[in-house]
Amino acid sequence: MNPEPSQSALIGRQRLVALQNFFKEEAASWLFVLKTLIAALIALWLAYRLELESPKTAVVTVFIVMQARTGMVLAKGFYRALGTIIGSGVALLLVAAFAQERVMFLIGLAIWVGMLTAGATIYRNFQSYAFVLAGYTACLVGLPAAMDPNAAFDIAVTRLTEVLLGILVASTISGLVFPLSIRELLLSAALKRFATFANSSGRALSFGVPTEEWGSLHLKAINEIVTLDSYRSVGIFDNPKTRLQNQTILRMSADLIAAASTLHVLNRHILRLNDPSMNAVREALDPLLATGVRLLQTHVPTSAFEAQQLMSYIGEWQAEIQKHKSRILAENTFSPEQQLAFDTALMLLEQFIDEFRHYGRSHSALQDARIIEDDDQAPPLIQHGRHATDFSQPLIAGLRTVLMLGAMSVFWINSAWPTGVLALTIAVVVSALFSTAPNPAKMVFQLWQGIALSFVAAFAFQFMVLPNLHGFTQLTFGLIPFLAFAAYLMTRPKWGAIGVGFGMFFSTLAIPDNVTQFNYAGLLNSGIALLVSATIAALAFLTVMPMGNQLSRYRMMRALNRQLIVACLNPLTGLRPQFERDSRELLRQIAGMRGFNTAKDRATLTDALTIQELGSAVLELRTLLGQPHSLDAARLSSVQTAISALARFYRHRNQRNLRALRQAFNNVIPQVFDQVFDNKGKEPTSNDRKIQIYLHLIQLQVQAIPDIDRPAAPEPEVSKEVAGYAA
Amino acid sequence: MPREIPLFDALIPTLLLILIGSALIYVLIDQLLRDVDWDRFVWHPALFRFALFVILFSGLGLWWYS
Known part of the structure; x- marks a missing residue:
C-alpha cells in the first residue's frame, strides 16, 4: 500500500505543475515577442535601405499581421495584401474622378467604405478582414492623395510597397523562426470538443440537462465549432498536410452537428420522462442507458487514443442495446402513451449512438491525419466563408461608418483642422476594424488606452531617447523595449487590443522617417488627432444602433x-x-x-x-x-x-x-x-x-x-x- | 544586360521578371518534390523551401547581371 501523500507534498506538487505551466506559457509568449521584434526590425531596416517614404508603415504592418501561428500570419498577410491592393486602386480612381471636388470625393469614399464595412459583416474569418482593409486602405491612400493629387500615384505605390514589405517580412520570419503550425491547436480544439460532447451526452442520457443550462452548453458548442472552422480556414495557408485535412474537418463538423442535434432532441425527451407518469418508461430504459452513462461519464478522453478507445466501448454498448431491447420491450407492459414515449426514446437513442459513432470516426480520422474515403453522405455545405445573417446587420454596420465619416468630414472641412486627414483616416480604420467584433465599444476603448500609452511613450522616446541615438543599430536598441512591451501585451488575451494599439501607434508616432525630424508640435497634434478619432469611433459604436439594439x-x-x-x-x-x-x-x-x-x-x-x-x-x-x-x-x-x-x-x-x-x-x-x-x-x-x-x-x-x-x-x-x- | 525592359512602353525592372520566373520554377520544383514526399528527409521544411527560393532567385539574378 502506498502511504497517503502528505498534504504539503500534494500542495508542493500542485505548485510545481502550476509553475511548469506558467513557464510553458511564458516561453510561448516570449517566443512571439522575439519573432515580432525580429520581423519589425528587419522590416524597418529594409524600409530604410530601400529609402521608402515612411518606413514606419512596414513596422505597423508587422504589428498588425503578426500572430502566434504561422498559418494565421500567412492568411492574414494574404488577405491584407489583397485588401490593400484593391483599396489603393479604388483610392486612385476616386482621386482621378473628384480631385477638385472634396465633397464629392468624401461622399464617394464614404459610400465605398460603408459598402465594404457591410461586406465585412457578411463574410467571416480573414475574408471579412480583406473587406475591412480594402475599405480603409482607400481612406489611407485616398485622403493624402486627394490633398496632393499630382503625387497620388506615388503615394499609392509607396503605401503598397511598404505594406507588402511588412507582410513579406512578417510571413518569412514567422515561417522560419520556430514556426508553429496551426495543426496542434486544431487537433487539441477538436479533442476538447469531442471530450465535452461526450461528457454532456453522458449527462443528458442520465437525467437530462435542464433547458437553461443546456442553452449555455449549446452556445459553447456552437462557438467551439466556429473556432474549429476558423482554424480550418487558416489551415489552407498552413502546411500541405493540414491542407489535405480540409475535407475531413468539414466532415467532422457536419457529423458533430448531426449528433448534437439528435442529442438535443433526446435531451428534451429525457427531461420529459422525469415526469412521474413516465416512471415505468424510465425504469425500463435505465438498464439500456446505464452502460452508456457510466462510459461517457467516467471516460473523459485526454488523448486521441483514449477517444478512439471510448468509441470502441460505445460500439460494444450499441451491440448490447441491440441484444437487449426486444427482451425489455417484451418484459414491460406500457399504456399506449408510455409505449410511444419509450419507442421515441429508444429510436432517438439508437439514432444518436449511430451519429455519435460517425462523429467519433471522423474525429479519429482527423487526429490520425487519415482521409475518409467512403463518402456515404454528401459533404456539408460551408461555402465561400459566408454565414447566415439578417440583411439588417451589414446595413447597420455600413450606415454607422458612413455617418461617422460624414460627421467627421463636416467637422474637418468647417474647422480646417490641420491633422484632420489623420483623424478621419484613423476613425475609419478603427470603426472598420472592430465592426465585426462582438463588443466593439469595449475593444475601441482598449485601443484608446493603447493609443494614450503610445502617445506618452512616443513623447518619451522622441524627447529623451532619439536625440542620443546615432545610426540604425542604436535606433534598434532604443526601439526594442517599446516594441517588446507592445508584443508582450499582444500575447495576453485580456490586453490584446491595448497591445495592438500600442504597437501600431507607437510606431506611427515615434519611428523617424528617413530624414529625421524633431517635430514636437506635430507629434502633439497627431497624438491628439488619434485620441479624438478613437473617441469618436467609440461614440459611434455606442450611440448609432449599438450592438444588440x-x-x-x-x-x-x-x-x-x-x-x-x-x-x-x-x-x-x-x-x-x-x-x-x-x-x-x-x-x-x-x-x-x-x-x-x-x-x-x-x-x-x-x-x-x-x-x-x-x-x-x-x-x-x-x-x-x-x-x-x-x-x-x-x-x-x-x-x-x-x-x-x-x-x-x-x-x-x-x-x-x-x-x-x-x-x-x-x-x-x-x-x-x-x-x-x-x-x-x-x-x-x-x-x-x-x-x-x-x-x-x-x-x-x-x-x-x-x-x-x-x-x-x-x-x-x-x-x-x-x-x-x-x- | 539591360536593367529595365520596356513592356508596352512601361519600363519594368528586369529583376522583377527574374523574380516571377524564379517563382514559377520554384513552384514547379516544389510540385515535383512533393510527389516524392521530400519533407521526411528535411529537418526544417519551411527553411528548406525558403533557401531553395533564395538560391533560385539570386542564382538567376547573378547570372543575368554578370
Whole structure:
C-alpha cells in the first residue's frame, strides 16, 4: 500500500505543475515577442535601405499581421495584401474622378467604405478582414492623395510597397523562426470538443440537462465549432498536410452537428420522462442507458487514443442495446402513451449512438491525419466563408461608418483642422476594424488606452531617447523595449487590443522617417488627432444602433424563425445541413450581442432551442414522408396541413395561428394513431412508427409553446418541459 | 544586360521578371518534390523551401547581371 501523500507534498506538487505551466506559457509568449521584434526590425531596416517614404508603415504592418501561428500570419498577410491592393486602386480612381471636388470625393469614399464595412459583416474569418482593409486602405491612400493629387500615384505605390514589405517580412520570419503550425491547436480544439460532447451526452442520457443550462452548453458548442472552422480556414495557408485535412474537418463538423442535434432532441425527451407518469418508461430504459452513462461519464478522453478507445466501448454498448431491447420491450407492459414515449426514446437513442459513432470516426480520422474515403453522405455545405445573417446587420454596420465619416468630414472641412486627414483616416480604420467584433465599444476603448500609452511613450522616446541615438543599430536598441512591451501585451488575451494599439501607434508616432525630424508640435497634434478619432469611433459604436439594439434583435429573431419556415416548406435536398448550420450561426450571433443575459434573452434562448428541435424533427418527418410508408392520402394531407400550420405560426406569431397550429396537430395525431392501431394485427412498418414518433415530438413541443396574448407568465421553463406529458 | 525592359512602353525592372520566373520554377520544383514526399528527409521544411527560393532567385539574378 502506498502511504497517503502528505498534504504539503500534494500542495508542493500542485505548485510545481502550476509553475511548469506558467513557464510553458511564458516561453510561448516570449517566443512571439522575439519573432515580432525580429520581423519589425528587419522590416524597418529594409524600409530604410530601400529609402521608402515612411518606413514606419512596414513596422505597423508587422504589428498588425503578426500572430502566434504561422498559418494565421500567412492568411492574414494574404488577405491584407489583397485588401490593400484593391483599396489603393479604388483610392486612385476616386482621386482621378473628384480631385477638385472634396465633397464629392468624401461622399464617394464614404459610400465605398460603408459598402465594404457591410461586406465585412457578411463574410467571416480573414475574408471579412480583406473587406475591412480594402475599405480603409482607400481612406489611407485616398485622403493624402486627394490633398496632393499630382503625387497620388506615388503615394499609392509607396503605401503598397511598404505594406507588402511588412507582410513579406512578417510571413518569412514567422515561417522560419520556430514556426508553429496551426495543426496542434486544431487537433487539441477538436479533442476538447469531442471530450465535452461526450461528457454532456453522458449527462443528458442520465437525467437530462435542464433547458437553461443546456442553452449555455449549446452556445459553447456552437462557438467551439466556429473556432474549429476558423482554424480550418487558416489551415489552407498552413502546411500541405493540414491542407489535405480540409475535407475531413468539414466532415467532422457536419457529423458533430448531426449528433448534437439528435442529442438535443433526446435531451428534451429525457427531461420529459422525469415526469412521474413516465416512471415505468424510465425504469425500463435505465438498464439500456446505464452502460452508456457510466462510459461517457467516467471516460473523459485526454488523448486521441483514449477517444478512439471510448468509441470502441460505445460500439460494444450499441451491440448490447441491440441484444437487449426486444427482451425489455417484451418484459414491460406500457399504456399506449408510455409505449410511444419509450419507442421515441429508444429510436432517438439508437439514432444518436449511430451519429455519435460517425462523429467519433471522423474525429479519429482527423487526429490520425487519415482521409475518409467512403463518402456515404454528401459533404456539408460551408461555402465561400459566408454565414447566415439578417440583411439588417451589414446595413447597420455600413450606415454607422458612413455617418461617422460624414460627421467627421463636416467637422474637418468647417474647422480646417490641420491633422484632420489623420483623424478621419484613423476613425475609419478603427470603426472598420472592430465592426465585426462582438463588443466593439469595449475593444475601441482598449485601443484608446493603447493609443494614450503610445502617445506618452512616443513623447518619451522622441524627447529623451532619439536625440542620443546615432545610426540604425542604436535606433534598434532604443526601439526594442517599446516594441517588446507592445508584443508582450499582444500575447495576453485580456490586453490584446491595448497591445495592438500600442504597437501600431507607437510606431506611427515615434519611428523617424528617413530624414529625421524633431517635430514636437506635430507629434502633439497627431497624438491628439488619434485620441479624438478613437473617441469618436467609440461614440459611434455606442450611440448609432449599438450592438444588440432592439431592431437587430428583432430582425435576427425573425431570421431565426424564417429558418424554421424554410425547414417546413423548402425542397429537401441539402436542407438538413443547411438548416443546422444557419440556425446555429444565427443563434450564435444573437447570443453574441451585447448585454445578452437578461430574463428576456433567456426566453429568446429557450425559443431558439425550440426552433432547433422543431426544425430537426420536421426535417426528419419530411424525409420519412418521402420514403415508403402506409399512410393514405387523407392522413398524408392532414400531416401536410399540420406542417404548413407550423410554418404559418412561425411567419406570424399570434394567438390565432398558435391555436390553429395546436388544432392541426391535435387532429393529425389521433388519425395517424388510428392507422397504426388499424394495423395492430400486423407489425407496423418501422417508417410508420417513426412518422408517428416525430409527429408526437413536434406536438409535445407545440403544446409547450407559451400563449401569445397573455403576458409571458414567469413560469419556470423546467416545469413546462415536464408538463409536456402531464398536460 | 539591360536593367529595365520596356513592356508596352512601361519600363519594368528586369529583376522583377527574374523574380516571377524564379517563382514559377520554384513552384514547379516544389510540385515535383512533393510527389516524392521530400519533407521526411528535411529537418526544417519551411527553411528548406525558403533557401531553395533564395538560391533560385539570386542564382538567376547573378547570372543575368554578370
